[in-house]
Amino acid sequence: MSAIVEAEGLTRQFTVRDGARRRRVLAVDDLTTRISAGEAVGYIGANGAGKSTTIKMLTGILVPTSGTVTTCGLRPVKDRRRLAREVGVVFGQRSQLWWDLPVRESFRILAAIHTLSAAAERARTEELVERLELAGFLAVPVRQLSLGQRMRAEVAAALLHSPRLVILDEPTIGLDVLSKQRLREFLVAERRAHGTTLLLTTHDMGDVERLCDRVLLIDHGRLVYDGDLAGLSRTAGAERVLTVDLTAPSADLTGIPAARHLSSEANGLRQRLAFDAESTTAARVFAAVAERAEVVDFTVEEPDIEDVVRRIYAARR
Amino acid sequence: MADGIALRARLRPYAVVLASRARSQTSYRANFALDLVSSLLSGLVELAEVWVLFHAVTRLGGLDFGQILLVFGMADLAFSLANMLFGHCDRLPTYLRAGTLDIFYLRPQPLLLQLVTSDISLRRLSRAAVGLVALVAGLAAGDITWNVGTVALLVISLVSGIATFAAMFVWAGGLQFFLVEGEEMTNAFVYGGRYAATQPASVWSRPLKVVFGYFFPMAFTGFLPAVVLLDLPAPAWLPAWLGWCGPLAALWAWAMALLCWRWGVRHYRGGGG
Amino acid sequence: MRTTVRVYWRLLRAGFQRQSAYRLAALGGLVANTTFGLLKVAVLFATVRAAGGSLAGYDVGRMGTYVWISQAMLGSVNLHGRTDIAERIKDGRVAVDFLRPLDVQAAEITTEVGRSLFALIPRGLPMIAIGAVVGMAAPESAAAYPLGVLSVLLGIVISSATAYLVGVAGFWLVETRGLQVCYMVVSGFLAGLFVPIQLFPRWLLLVAHASPFPSMMMYPIEILSGRVGLAGALALLGAQLAWLAGVGGLGQALTRAGRRHLEVQGG
Numbered sequence: 001m002s003a004i005v006e007a008e009g010l011t012r013q014f015t016v017r018d019g020a021r022r023r024r025v026l027a028v029d030d031l032t033t034r035i036s037a038g039e040a041v042g043y044i045g046a047n048g049a050g051k052s053t054t055i056k057m058l059t060g061i062l063v064p065t066s067g068t069v070t071t072c073g074l075r076p077v078k079d080r081r082r083l084a085r086e087v088g089v090v091f092g093q094r095s096q097l098w099w100d101l102p103v104r105e106s107f108r109i110l111a112a113i114h115t116l117s118a119a120a121e122r123a124r125t126e127e128l129v130e131r132l133e134l135a136g137f138l139a140v141p142v143r144q145l146s147l148g149q150r151m152r153a154e155v156a157a158a159l160l161h162s163p164r165l166v167i168l169d170e171p172t173i174g175l176d177v178l179s180k181q182r183l184r185e186f187l188v189a190e191r192r193a194h195g196t197t198l199l200l201t202t203h204d205m206g207d208v209e210r211l212c213d214r215v216l217l218i219d220h221g222r223l224v225y226d227g228d229l230a231g232l233s234r235t236a237g238a239e240r241v242l243t244v245d246l247t248a249p250s251a252d253l254t255g256i257p258a259a260r261h262l263s264s265e266a267n268g269l270r271q272r273l274a275f276d277a278e279s280t281t282a283a284r285v286f287a288a289v290a291e292r293a294e295v296v297d298f299t300v301e302e303p304d305i306e307d308v309v310r311r312i313y314a315a316r317r
Numbered sequence: 318m319a320d321g322i323a324l325r326a327r328l329r330p331y332a333v334v335l336a337s338r339a340r341s342q343t344s345y346r347a348n349f350a351l352d353l354v355s356s357l358l359s360g361l362v363e364l365a366e367v368w369v370l371f372h373a374v375t376r377l378g379g380l381d382f383g384q385i386l387l388v389f390g391m392a393d394l395a396f397s398l399a400n401m402l403f404g405h406c407d408r409l410p411t412y413l414r415a416g417t418l419d420i421f422y423l424r425p426q427p428l429l430l431q432l433v434t435s436d437i438s439l440r441r442l443s444r445a446a447v448g449l450v451a452l453v454a455g456l457a458a459g460d461i462t463w464n465v466g467t468v469a470l471l472v473i474s475l476v477s478g479i480a481t482f483a484a485m486f487v488w489a490g491g492l493q494f495f496l497v498e499g500e501e502m503t504n505a506f507v508y509g510g511r512y513a514a515t516q517p518a519s520v521w522s523r524p525l526k527v528v529f530g531y532f533f534p535m536a537f538t539g540f541l542p543a544v545v546l547l548d549l550p551a552p553a554w555l556p557a558w559l560g561w562c563g564p565l566a567a568l569w570a571w572a573m574a575l576l577c578w579r580w581g582v583r584h585y586r587g588g589g590g
Numbered sequence: 591m592r593t594t595v596r597v598y599w600r601l602l603r604a605g606f607q608r609q610s611a612y613r614l615a616a617l618g619g620l621v622a623n624t625t626f627g628l629l630k631v632a633v634l635f636a637t638v639r640a641a642g643g644s645l646a647g648y649d650v651g652r653m654g655t656y657v658w659i660s661q662a663m664l665g666s667v668n669l670h671g672r673t674d675i676a677e678r679i680k681d682g683r684v685a686v687d688f689l690r691p692l693d694v695q696a697a698e699i700t701t702e703v704g705r706s707l708f709a710l711i712p713r714g715l716p717m718i719a720i721g722a723v724v725g726m727a728a729p730e731s732a733a734a735y736p737l738g739v740l741s742v743l744l745g746i747v748i749s750s751a752t753a754y755l756v757g758v759a760g761f762w763l764v765e766t767r768g769l770q771v772c773y774m775v776v777s778g779f780l781a782g783l784f785v786p787i788q789l790f791p792r793w794l795l796l797v798a799h800a801s802p803f804p805s806m807m808m809y810p811i812e813i814l815s816g817r818v819g820l821a822g823a824l825a826l827l828g829a830q831l832a833w834l835a836g837v838g839g840l841g842q843a844l845t846r847a848g849r850r851h852l853e854v855q856g857g
Contacts, residue, residue, distance in 0.1 A: 012588065013588075014588050056419070059422065059423060060422060061419055061422045061586065062586055062587075062588060063586045063587055063588075077586070080422065081425045081426065081427070082425070084422075084423055084424050084425040085425050087423065088423075089423050091416070091419070091420075093416070094415060094416040094417065094419070094420065096420045096423070098337070098341075100341050101337065101341060105337060108333070108337075109333050109334055109337055112329055112330045112332075112333035112334075113330045113333075113334070113424050113425070113426065114424075114425065115326065115329070115330065115425075348765070348768075351768040352768070354768075355768055355771040355772055355775065358772060358775045358776070359771075359775045362775050362776070362778075362779045365779065366779065366784045366785055369785045369789055369790055369791075369794070370633065370634075370637050370785060370789065372789075372790075372791050373637060373641065373645055373646070373789040374637050374640040374641045374645070376640060377633070377636055377637055377640050378633075378636055496614060496618065498614045498615045498618075499614045499615060499617065499618035500615075500618065501615060501618035501619045501621070501622045502617070502618030502621050502622065503618075504618075504622055505618070505621050505622030505623075505624075505625040505626065506625065509622065509625045509626050509629060512626065512629055513629050516629065516632070516633050517633075517636075520632045520633050520635075520636035521629075521632045522628070522631075522632055524628070525628055525629065525632055528625075529629075
């Protein structure tokens with residue numbers, strides 16, 4: 001598979017003024033990674049970890065201090081204008097639509113900016129309007145849209161020129177549950193239909209869980225994890241939780257191998273047990289519980305990703 | 318022919334944005350009318366400032382009121398048109414703070430061209446009308462021998478004047494990358510330049526002649542061509558033949574503007590923004 | 591009474607501190623004011639000389655005083671009509687202001703005056719220093735100085751109180767920008783920012799005197815340049831006080847009416 005992003009020792013240093021003194025800060029520190037065509041990658045980390053700086057270097061807005069990067073086979077700074085035709089970026093915080101114009105008019109201008117042919121413009125606009133359900137507010141000026149509507153319009157605007165790589169910077173920030181879900185469903189469908197590569201920075205782990213098959217975790221500019229989500233939890237040693245509802249009140253289920261009793265409710269009618277996915281399985285823990293009490297119902301909770309990230313950060317301090 | 322079509326295709330993105338901006342400004346009739354009136358008022362008051370002086374004394378710097386009308390008309394018409402087309406370049410700090418500039422980076426056109434064509438202030442047309450009326454009045458009042466040479470000089474000077482003021486806005490924009498809180502600094506020379514350009518340059522002290530005669534070539538937009546057109550005595554340090562050098566002045570202003578712009582963009586991409 | 595004074599003192603200081611955060615902006619303002627000042631010197635001195643050395647009571651020295659004091663006051667006198675209150679009325683935050691145990695008009699003007707007084711330090715004093723080097727006439731009587739300083743203060747307060755009127759028009763107008771732009775265009779001209787109003791033709795001079803604008807900038811300059819004597823200075827101060835009472839009273843009335851309007855409309 002061809003590489004969409006190839007970064008080699010990518011580094012960006014800033015000089016910040018701290019009163020009278022000048023301090024050097026490594027916003028991105030020796031980042032080496034490769035993203036293949038068609039992948040969906042979640043790029044996560046705390047605020048100020050270096051996510052935005054990386055994106056600015058991938059798109060040619062910022063010049064790297066050292067190291068190299070190619071995006072869609074182009075050098076971002078030198079070939080910025082050609083790259084602009086291959087990349088679409090959605091910034092959750094800043095709009096690329098015209099505030100005082102109807103949504104439709106913004107699309108028309110963007111189509112002209114990306115020099116789409118009339119036929120391509122019509123076909124693509126129709127496709128996006130349908131899939132993002134924009135038809136109801138195409139004639140409404142952008143400033144009158146709800147946040148959810150505006151974000152959908154923003155996504156359509158960034159995807160109008162059918163970019164090979166779509167970068168989404170905090171796309172679901174501030175959205176309600178339904179809007180988030182719609183947006184995620186659209187992105188999944190878009191990727192399936194066009195093989196679009198997705199790079200997503202987010203604080204919302206739901207985005208990562210639903211959309212991404214690979215996670216890059218960055219801390220203080222350094223890449224600290226590169227792999228799938230399940231692996232991320234394993235790395236952090238995060239525990240899964242088995243909750244069982246029993247037929248009769250029972251004593252606390254302590255002493256089950258490789259599992260830890262967390263809590264009991266209603267005289268032990270409901271009990272929660274934590275276990276490490278590395279050393280045992282849900283089935284084995286369940287079997288051990290079933291030997292000691294009769295189980296009516298059970299659920300297994302996956303580890304909370306935010307908790308996982310916190311653990312990884314804490315372990316590095 | 319094929320070249321023509323290719324050129325039109327290349328210009329289309331800019332044309333579409335500008336047409337859309339123009340439509341949105343004029344769509345609220347009442348607002349637009351109010352904008353036109355306030356813009357007209359500001360043009361009239363600026364003319365009144367000059368008129369009041371010539372009301373108090375009949376001649377100033379070797380010019381009478383009819384002659385200063387020609388200077389004012391040329392300079393103010395050029396400034397108003399440049400302001401209409403390029404005036405928003407000095408709003409760059411707002412774009413920088415809001416992050417809008419990054420959006421320009423993600424579009425396949427040159428940055429400066431995108432910025433320039435991102436807006437157009439049609440309301441300044443009413444202000445330009447004040448300049449135009451002053452210019453016509455000045456031409457009518459002046460003792461001008463009309464021939465190909467004088468017409469050419471008038472046209473060349475107007476076009477170069479617009480270019481020179483446009484360059485001032487771009488220059489100011491380029492410096493904003495460094496002076497995010499220092500808009501007033503560049504305003505001193507952009508709007509101070511306009512004020513200077515509508516004065517008789519013959520009254521300037523030597524430092525002013527250096528700053529607004531040459532470094533920011535404001536005298537070339539009105540006063541110097543008027544000296545040639547009206548056959549006025551040239552002041553020290555500003556010889557009459559310079560009246561023909563408007564295009565050189567515009568070239569110099571643009572060289573400086575583009576240098577500052579490049580410098581600013583490099584600073585921004587280098588992480589200074 | 592004591593606590594009231596303390597509250598307004600705090601507001602004054604807050605306006606002061608907010609301004610000191612913008613050092614580069616202050617430097618930019620300094621460059622701008624000096625550039626415009628030198629251009630005004632060039633054209634106005636030439637005008638005085640063209641008139642034979644004296645024009646409407648201005649010789650070159652007094653014209654120098656006019657130029658540099660007007661430039662010094664430029665950063666402190668509100669000749670643009672933009673105010674915080676206009677923003678707060680527009681987005682509705684003013685409803686919160688009305689809940690505070692402070693007079694909305696007095697609080698707004700005090701904050702603005704604090705900001706303006708601070709601006710005198712980085713923007714005003716350097717202009718006076720430049721004027722002293724380039725050439726300024728001093729008034730004949732030493733009493734002109736305290737009267738002049740008082741007049742400058744009054745001018746600043748009058749300008750805040752008048753700009754406040756533009757802001758509170760927002761209780762009834764959807765958009766005050768047009769009004770603000772007109773204020774900006776007219777106020778500078780009639781305040782005597784570019785040309786002393788005594789150079790105006792008679793009818794225009796009457797128009798100017800019928801507006802509060804000369805009392806913001808022109809009157810203090812007439813006192814400090816010695817163009818008017820002591821009696822004239824006292825008369826100008828009287829006129830300033832009258833204008834202050836007028837625009838202040840109008841502002842108070844409009845604020846109350848605006849509050850009622852807001853309550854009727856339900857915010």
